[in-house]
Amino acid sequence: MSTQKIVWNLENLYKENELQEIENDKILIKQLVEKFILNYKNKLNSKKIETNFILNALQDYEKIYEYAYIIYSYFSYKKHQNNLDENISGKYQEINEFITEIENKLMFFELELLSNSEEELVKLANSSNMEKYREYLQKEIKFKKFRLSEKEEIILNKKSQTSSSAFSRLYDELQAANEFSIKLDNKRIKLTYSQLSKYLSSYNNRTVRLNAAKSLTKRLKTDIKKYTFILNHLLLDKQISDEIRNFSSPQEATLIAYQINQNTVDSMSNTITNNYNMVSDFYKYKSSIQNLNELNEVDRYSQIIESKKNKTYTWDQAKKIILDSFNEFSPIFTNIAEKFFDNGWIDASIYKGKSNGAFCSYCVPSKNPYILLNFSGRAEDIRVLAHELGHGIHAYLSRKQNLLQYSSSTAVAEIASVFCEKLVFDKLFQMQNDKVTKINLLGNKIQESFATIFRQNAFHIFETQLHNLRKKGELSSDNINNLFQNTLQEMFGNSLHLSDDHKYWWIPVGHFFHYNFYVFTYCFGESLANSLFNVYKSNKSSFVDNYISALEFGGSKDPYELTKLMGVDVNDEQFWNGGLKIINNYIETIKKL
Ligand SMILES: [Zn+2]
Numbered sequence: 045m046s047t048q049k050i051v052w053n054l055e056n057l058y059k060e061n062e063l064q065e066i067e068n069d070k071i072l073i074k075q076l077v078e079k080f081i082l083n084y085k086n087k088l089n090s091k092k093i094e095t096n097f098i099l100n101a102l103q104d105y106e107k108i109y110e111y112a113y114i115i116y117s118y119f120s121y122k123k124h125q126n127n128l129d130e131n132i133s134g135k136y137q138e139i140n141e142f143i144t145e146i147e148n149k150l151m152f153f154e155l156e157l158l159s160n161s162e163e164e165l166v167k168l169a170n171s172s173n174m175e176k177y178r179e180y181l182q183k184e185i186k187f188k189k190f191r192l193s194e195k196e197e198i199i200l201n202k203k204s205q206t207s208s209s210a211f212s213r214l215y216d217e218l219q220a221a222n223e224f225s226i227k228l229d230n231k232r233i234k235l236t237y238s239q240l241s242k243y244l245s246s247y248n249n250r251t252v253r254l255n256a257a258k259s260l261t262k263r264l265k266t267d268i269k270k271y272t273f274i275l276n277h278l279l280l281d282k283q284i285s286d287e288i289r290n291f292s293s294p295q296e297a298t299l300i301a302y303q304i305n306q307n308t309v310d311s312m313s314n315t316i317t318n319n320y321n322m323v324s325d326f327y328k329y330k331s332s333i334q335n336l337n338e339l340n341e342v343d344r345y346s347q348i349i350e351s352k353k354n355k356t357y358t359w360d361q362a363k364k365i366i367l368d369s370f371n372e373f374s375p376i377f378t379n380i381a382e383k384f385f386d387n388g389w390i391d392a393s394i395y396k397g398k399s400n401g402a403f404c405s406y407c408v409p410s411k412n413p414y415i416l417l418n419f420s421g422r423a424e425d426i427r428v429l430a431h432e433l434g435h436g437i438h439a440y441l442s443r444k445q446n447l448l449q450y451s452s453s454t455a456v457a458e459i460a461s462v463f464c465e466k467l468v469f470d471k472l473f474q475m476q477n478d479k480v481t482k483i484n485l486l487g488n489k490i491q492e493s494f495a496t497i498f499r500q501n502a503f504h505i506f507e508t509q510l511h512n513l514r515k516k517g518e519l520s521s522d523n524i525n526n527l528f529q530n531t532l533q534e535m536f537g538n539s540l541h542l543s544d545d546h547k548y549w550w551i552p553v554g555h556f557f558h559y560n561f562y563v564f565t566y567c568f569g570e571s572l573a574n575s576l577f578n579v580y581k582s583n584k585s586s587f588v589d590n591y592i593s594a595l596e597f598g599g600s601k602d603p604y605e606l607t608k609l610m611g612v613d614v615n616d617e618q619f620w621n622g623g624l625k626i627i628n629n630y631i632e633t634i635k636k637l
Contacts, residue, residue, distance in 0.1 A: 052125070077108060077146055083104070084101050101153065106448055116139050120136060121405070207281045208281045223263075226252070247346075312571065313504060319498075347484045349483055357422075366433065369430075380441070390432075402428050404433075413435070451598060490630050504567070510527065
């Protein structure tokens, strides 16, 4: 790996040490808020809604948040780069408190607007000059019956700082401070979780993988009580808000926000669960090749044929592979991706205190998206980079929309990322001449798809049950461990046996601590992207333009409209089976090879 350091350039937000500029912006935001209150408070509910008046209000409202999100993004990125610096954590906390204060002052806006009759509101959303805010308004109308009084909303919002947000932050800080120690080439080395993952999942020496797994479990076991406590309180906090707002199920709030029906999610999840035998058949096949009596959790992502040639890629090689494969799809994709590489919109190096995992933050339409990952040179890291660039390109194209309709529904957000992964995988596969490398690449692809579709589906079932069980009282560590273990074991049948250690491995899955019902969007996105990829392969020229313009819609269309524009119908039961067929094709190819 090259020694060049790939870190963010945040100067587009604020220059280093520009604390005075940030303070000035905060003063400006406060002034805009006071002006907003003066102009609109107690004026938004009248017998007849004035469309132009509301339009001006929406534009002013959006402008305030645009300024606030820029400061928030700046400190949140700083914190992701250095979770151990208390000064940065302090600044990050300060801006969170500042935004909560702004939100509370502006709380009246949505509530007063929603106090108009539904009939009036629908008319408003449909009027011609509301085009740029239509989707936003329609979503607001769906939440109308769950909104509380201004006073109550403010109390909940203020208290969230010391409840859910505080527990999420505590989780992050505990995770970032974790250190794992393993023995490698007779030397003991200390690793962060990101560094450990490499030795845990795909490293080509089973003994090292087993040692890494032991080291992970040991750490998690020591801290299990803390994480059980945090998760219980996050679940209870969610339960309390649902009760107060009168949501009928733990999923309801999320599904309204994602604009997806429960039926669509259920039909997807059932199709995947009904196909668990695909996973167990594959792992039986894998264990027969590897002559192992029993596979366990460290064999889920390992090479099919253990090869000592552990192929790694430099940053520049990864960049070239990605840009070339995007270019075959559309030069528009390459041009946008180049901006990420050239302007410091990616933070890829591994260093102490940096956040684990990978993400793309949309930031605001007037700036640019930012990507974080921990690049160690594996083919897997190229996949992650392509994935996050997929989000990044989507965000960049969505900048045609305004802030309130910038990001698309979370349910379909994973389409763009998985689609880019597929483009890059095809390229990587074609590039190889060696049979073993080809088999291992395909094997990785199959196993990664299992992780995205089947494992995330199991996560979804686990998460749903967690919320339902928490309603009956506090969960013990054993409750959570066993639920996790049993739900995850199911996808493997009797082909791979998860050891007792694995039952603690729900802890590093940040999604259970940061979001509610996010995980199903991975299976949703991967299945959708698989089907879209088939559409693309069969009709390249017409697909590319439709796909790019669908991405440009950002959050201005709901998931059903968007997927229709891309040429697929998620209401069709057969559709989900179609997504799984691609994996079957990969399995057939690997058997032939
Ligand atoms: Zn993603």
